[in-house]
Amino acid sequence: MFCSYSDGRTGCWLIVGCFSLRRLYRQKRREHAGYQPVGPDDEERDGDGNPVIKALTPRDEGRIPISGLKVFLLAIPACCDIAGTTLMNVGLLFVAASIYQMTRGALVLFVGLFSVVFLKRVLHPFQWFALFVVVIGVGIVGLAGALFKDPSPDDRIKADMQGKGMGNLSPAVSTVIGVLLIAFAQVFTATQFVVEEWVLEKYSLEPLKVVGWEGVFGFLVTVLGMAILHFTIGVTPEGQHGYFNAVEGWKEMTNYPKVAISSLAIMVSIGGFNFFGISVTRSISATARSIIDTCRTLFIWIVSLALHWEVSLFWRI
Numbered sequence: 001m002f003c004s005y006s007d008g009r010t011g012c013w014l015i016v017g018c019f020s021l022r023r024l025y026r027q028k029r030r031e032h033a034g035y036q037p038v039g040p041d042d043e044e045r046d047g048d049g050n051p052v053i054k055a056l057t058p059r060d061e062g063r064i065p066i067s068g069l070k071v072f073l074l075a076i077p078a079c080c081d082i083a084g085t086t087l088m089n090v091g092l093l094f095v096a097a098s099i100y101q102m103t104r105g106a107l108v109l110f111v112g113l114f115s116v117v118f119l120k121r122v123l124h125p126f127q128w129f130a131l132f133v134v135v136i137g138v139g140i141v142g143l144a145g146a147l148f149k150d151p152s153p154d155d156r157i158k159a160d161m162q163g164k165g166m167g168n169l170s171p172a173v174s175t176v177i178g179v180l181l182i183a184f185a186q187v188f189t190a191t192q193f194v195v196e197e198w199v200l201e202k203y204s205l206e207p208l209k210v211v212g213w214e215g216v217f218g219f220l221v222t223v224l225g226m227a228i229l230h231f232t233i234g235v236t237p238e239g240q241h242g243y244f245n246a247v248e249g250w251k252e253m254t255n256y257p258k259v260a261i262s263s264l265a266i267m268v269s270i271g272g273f274n275f276f277g278i279s280v281t282r283s284i285s286a287t288a289r290s291i292i293d294t295c296r297t298l299f300i301w302i303v304s305l306a307l308h309w310e311v312s313l314f315w316r317i
């Protein structure tokens with residue numbers, strides 16, 4: 001899964017490459033026709049109103065071109081993304097999908113706080129009030145999950161894992177642990193958003209290249225982590241057929257088409273998610289991006305209800 005996250009971001013280089021070929025083709029065609037634009041070219045004019053072109057063109061006014069070792073600044077949000085994703089996926093083992101998504105609403109508060117502290121943004125009183133309303137909502141969701149257990153289809157998987165060493169945790173304790181893990185993961189995700197906004201404001205770099213570089217660094221860190229975990233845990237008798245056995249993971253990818261297809265779908269989804277997310281960060285702010293990001297909670301909850309994965313509870317509404 002984590003390779004799919006990184007590969008999805010790395011795949012943004014394909015879009016950057018296609019855009020570069022398009023620009024090169026148009027430049028050659030102009031030279032062949034003996035025409036050179038006096039004012040801004042088509043890409044610069046399109047970038048003023050087209051969000052897609054805007055994400056593929058750097059913003060140069062008063063910004064420093066990023067080069068050399070400065071590119072490694074993008075390893076910071078990449079590592080934060082891996083840490084946050086890891087904690088959230090572990091937390092998802094303990095709770096239902098809707099609780100997972102609603103708990104992620106705490107991201108808005110952390111992004112707001114970090115934007116004020118590190119980016120020197122100014123939030124008005126009504127904005128602070130809205131942030132704390134979100135936090136209260138997250139707390140109510142966690143309480144509802146602890147008091148009312150969902151008859152979700154992954155109960156068998158969780159029972160299996162408890163039998164393999166997670167301990168015989170009660171549903172309430174499991175939900176509390178899951179909510180805390182997911183909430184703590186939002187610190188890393190908020191750091192990622194704020195660092196991305198800082199990079200885009202200080203340096204002249206296409207937003208899509210930011211995503212691409214994060215994918216490269218994330219892929220390298222993921223491969224290194226997989227190798228270490230495989231040879232330290234995965235090859236041991238206790239780790240055979242477990243999460244950290246890379247050979248077993250490859251067999252599941254090749255023997256079960258649904259796993260491979262879902263991995264490809266995750267790659268495309270993550271690539272698109274980060275493309276549009278970084279465009280919002282550049283055009284508005286990281287706080288606005290985090291607020292829009294929480295809107296998907298509603299749709300995931302509706303789908304979960306439609307598939308009968310959980311029941312509707314008044315506390316969550």
